[in-house]
Amino acid sequence: MKLTPAGKCQQCSAFHEVGGFCSHLDAEELESLSAESRSVMLRRGDTIDSNELNTWPVLLIATGILSMQHLLEDGRKTIAAFFMQGDIIDMRNMPARHRGSLIALGKSKICRLSPKVFGDILEKNPSAQRVVWENLRTQTYRAMEHSADLAKKQALEKLASFIFECQHRQIITVSKNSVTIPVRRIDLAEYLGMQPETVSRGFKELEERGILEFQNTLSLKILNAPALRRIANGDRSSDHMPTAGERRFKVLSFG
Amino acid sequence: MKLTPAGKCQQCSAFHEVGGFCSHLDAEELESLSAESRSVMLRRGDTIDSNELNTWPVLLIATGILSMQHLLEDGRKTIAAFFMQGDIIDMRNMPARHRGSLIALGKSKICRLSPKVFGDILEKNPSAQRVVWENLRTQTYRAMEHSADLAKKQALEKLASFIFECQHRQIITVSKNSVTIPVRRIDLAEYLGMQPETVSRGFKELEERGILEFQNTLSLKILNAPALRRIANGDRSSDHMPTAGERRFKVLSFG
DNA sequence: CGGCAAGTTGAGCCAGGTCAACTCCGGTGG
DNA sequence: CCACCGGAGTTGACCTGGCTCAACTTGCCG
Structure with a gap:
């Protein structure tokens, strides 16, 4: 050619x-x-x-x-x-x-x-x-x-929104619930107007609640999309519900 | 016609x-x-x-x-x-x-x-x-x-930036240093992601420092544009300098 | 001139920033 | 192959800017 x-x-x-x-x-x-x-x-x-x-x-x-x-x-x-x-x-x-x-x-x-x-x-x-x-x-x-x-969202809520933003923008979708974060933690923190420490703590909490799971720093799986959606939308009513993680642990330990 | x-x-x-x-x-x-x-x-x-x-x-x-x-x-x-x-x-x-x-x-x-x-x-x-x-x-x-x-500015800094934004966008300019805020305090607070109370306190501080002066809630005069610019740009070095207000007061009381 | 929303002031509290120490990981050279 | 290094990320403890709630004042509009 x-x-x-x-x-x-x-x-x-x-x-x-x-x-x-x-x-x-x-x-x-x-x-x-x-x-x-x-x-x-x-x-x-x-x-x-x-x-x-x-x-x-x-x-x-x-x-x-x-x-x-x-x-x-x-x-x-x-x-x-x-x-x-x-x-x-x-x-x-x-x-x-x-x-x-x-x-x-x-x-x-x-x-x-x-x-x-x-x-x-x-x-x-x-x-x-x-x-x-x-x-x-x-x-x-x-x-x-x-x-x-x-302007108005709290740390966790910003992280949740950001994950959806990544999901919408990503070009290749491996599986429906896999999301790749295209930037490092530091950049992410700067984009969301927070400290890297806070980002880290936020993701940790989302993992502990069983809402998502990190494959590595850059890629994650959404385990509970509706819950993540609720957080992103600023629904605080479910804030202090027992987390999926806690619940699963209890069932296992008493079962 | x-x-x-x-x-x-x-x-x-x-x-x-x-x-x-x-x-x-x-x-x-x-x-x-x-x-x-x-x-x-x-x-x-x-x-x-x-x-x-x-x-x-x-x-x-x-x-x-x-x-x-x-x-x-x-x-x-x-x-x-x-x-x-x-x-x-x-x-x-x-x-x-x-x-x-x-x-x-x-x-x-x-x-x-x-x-x-x-x-x-x-x-x-x-x-x-x-x-x-x-x-x-x-x-x-x-x-x-x-x-x-x-993302990163503090309350005062956001207010300062906002005043410049208003200045740039306003259609009719009465005088070089007069700025008209086109919205109410509540709207302003919502735009800047803060509480109306905080807006109020911020403006009060800027007035006390002699940086600006309100004609009424919606229109103001910039008295010290460079200082306002510095605040808007996030220069915290001048944060604890004596304010113009304080200085003037001292001179008067000892003069 | 009265009524009501908008704005201001004050006091207390908490989410998240800050600082410091530590762990993890990928790359590099011996 | 492994020891080392440096930057990225995480964890913990503490502190503070701005949010919250409540009371008060101001100013607008009929």
Whole structure:
């Protein structure tokens, strides 16, 4: 097979994934976008600096995970959002005050799209436009929902919500109740506005209550989805019910 | 002057404001959008219910202020975002889980846009498309910034950030340092994830430190913008410096 | 000018932050 | 192959910012 100039795109998730932005482009568009764009590999900790964002303000995540981080004067750090496979980040003319830094949280491949070609495509290709539009709206409403979580939920409730968020966003689903957490504990804590210690204690409690079970730090199984759902929704009525763990133990020991 | 079918639009901020969505439409587009859309007046507390959002998922705020509220099982309530003049809310095909309720926080006029005509316009009118796109992006990054505020900032810091947010969003600026808070204390507390009591105490402290001064509950003057900025940015080094108020008092009493 | 919601003030308490010590794990080099 | 190392994660003890509840004041609207 002859490798067109856009041949590299054949390997890219944004091209071959159904619904991926580049899969909606015609040959000519793909050609010119590809010619004017640059893809990069990032490792954990790599930062896309401000200068770079000025020349390359439009990014597409091909694989991996990026974070938008905000830093306070005294070093407190927050992750305002996660960007994952298929997400498009459009920072054209963003005033600096709206900008955090974009930092990779693991090995990632991103494509810096030519702002000009990107803009042209949005104007002329309604189906590509729709994909980008949907993506941005999802980001918006996700961010708002996340705000709501941060504003009023307690530690356990935030963790529960987060697990569902991971479940909804994950691309490959091994089994219905398996969820993979795509980031380290520290990042998770920063995203949820809590301390790593608190995250640890929270997960421990959820395990003790028999609601979930960790395979390892990054992957878990939901054992009692309704209970987890109730916690995520802030239903405190069941807070002091006997836990599944306790109950099972008693039955076994007296049975 | 002859009143065209879209005559009602002549009065609307979205039409006559520079940069307003409808000001970017040509006569024909305005005509058909207007014919298929419905504007409504809302009063504080009016809710746009879920059914309504299914038939009219695209809204444009002409004047006033709406909130996106999320409710937890046990009654805790959060305001995830404010929508103000010029904002466009596009809820087409949003899964229910991403949806809070839209509730007016004061007298507002909104225009329910025909989703079909709105969609057609986005495809065909690049300049209108750009306006909507910019608006959505602003909403996105604002929501992310707000998440960052909620995640790690303390009460005072959140208040300080909020004042700057109001300053940036307000349409009419009386004087450089006057800021109008567009919502009541309760709403503000819900937006910032705190209690009204805490809001009150926070503002009191900022006044006592001589950083700002309230004209009435809704409007204030910033007296020391750099100090407010430092607080908003989470600089705790100045936390226990003598306050302007204290200093002034001492000078006067010994002078 | 009265009534009621909004906002403020005060006192006490607790969820989660902080700090410090410890364990676990993956990678590295001898 | 194993000993070592360093960062990530966990556990424990303590402390505090902001929540809670209750009483009070203010200000708006009829």
